Amino acid sequence: MKAWDGIYYMIxxxxxxxxxxxxxxxxxxxxxxxxxxxxxxxxDTWNIVNFRAPEV
Structure with missing residues (x-):
């Protein structure tokens, strides 16, 4: 995703x-x-398994 600062970020x-x-x-x-x-x-973990990008 391209952010407001013009940099692309990938997770x-x-x-x-x-x-x-x-x-x-x-x-x-x-x-x-x-x-x-x-x-x-x-x-403080809110999730342990089954991570998905929309949760970030």
């Missing part, structure tokens, strides 16, 4: 075990990893 949800990672790119090429945006299996 990986396939084969997720314990977290979601976010990636960004200016031109939909050479995405860089921006880090974790959700970590499960913690005391």
């Amino acid at each position: 990986g949800t396939g084969r997720v075990k314990d977290d979601f990672k976010m990636y960004s790119s200016s031109y939909l090429q050479n995405f860089k990893e921006d880090g974790h945006i959700y970590q499960d299996n913690t005391i």
